[in-house]
Amino acid sequence: MARGKATRRTIESYTLSQINKTIKAGDCVLMRPVERSKPQYVARIEQIDADARGGNVKVHVRWYYRPEESIGGRRQFHGSKEVFLSDHHDVQSVDTIEAKCTVHSFKSYTKLDAVGNEDYFCRFEYNSCTGAFNPDRVAVYCKCEMPYNPDDLMVQCEGCSDWFHPACIEMTAEEAKRLDHFFCETCSPQAQNKLHNSHATSRNSDTKVDTKRRRRN
Ligand SMILES: [Zn+2]
Numbered sequence: 001m002a003r004g005k006a007t008r009r010t011i012e013s014y015t016l017s018q019i020n021k022t023i024k025a026g027d028c029v030l031m032r033p034v035e036r037s038k039p040q041y042v043a044r045i046e047q048i049d050a051d052a053r054g055g056n057v058k059v060h061v062r063w064y065y066r067p068e069e070s071i072g073g074r075r076q077f078h079g080s081k082e083v084f085l086s087d088h089h090d091v092q093s094v095d096t097i098e099a100k101c102t103v104h105s106f107k108s109y110t111k112l113d114a115v116g117n118e119d120y121f122c123r124f125e126y127n128s129c130t131g132a133f134n135p136d137r138v139a140v141y142c143k144c145e146m147p148y149n150p151d152d153l154m155v156q157c158e159g160c161s162d163w164f165h166p167a168c169i170e171m172t173a174e175e176a177k178r179l180d181h182f183f184c185e186t187c188s189p190q191a192q193n194k195l196h197n198s199h200a201t202s203r204n205s206d207t208k209v210d211t212k213r214r215r216r217n
């Protein structure tokens with residue numbers, strides 16, 4: 001009868017036999033949502049513990065919120081693979097882990113050559129009670145003054161170095177990709193004069209305009 005309080009002990013790592021992956025504190029994982037129609041939950045493991053016999057393994061996690069799960073909802077500048085590191089902690093059975101994933105910093109995400117299913121990025125911490133973000137300010141670009149969405153193509157003005165969405169400068173993405181040089185509206189008149197005085201409108205082959213993702217390094 002008197003079994004006492006179950007003593008649990010912290011374990012260093014745990015191998016998920018179904019997916020043949022070993023998890024440890026600091027790893028990011030995708031977990032089965034309560035409703036199967038919902039996307040998998042993204043979490044960072046803080047601690048793993050088990051009962052005295054090494055059974056009933058549980059993970060202590062800190063949730064990442066997807067933009068649609070935040071109070072403010074998804075905004076135009078949120079990337080499709082963007083998640084916010086929340087202050088919301090939880091304890092879950094290890095069985096709910098379906099895969100390991102990587103949550104990149106914003107900078108390293110923009111440098112990825114290819115974004116895989118298990119790649120996410122995080123540039124904000126999120127307070128799940130107040131809906132506040134940290135940092136609460138980010139650099140904005142273009143005429144629309146939006147933070148950078150790494151999913152979107154942008155072109156850089158050679159005059160002011162600001163970045164622009166093709167749609168905001170009345171261009172299609174195809175046109176933008178074909179550009180050799182780009183000067184925004186503000187920089188355009190001086191730029192045209194300079195070009196005229198020096199080497200007229202001759203186009204040289206080095207492509208200055210590139211997608212923002214490739215350009216940023
Ligand atoms: Zn824009």
Ligand SMILES: [Zn+2]
Nearest residue numbers: 157160184187
């Ligand atoms: Zn400019």
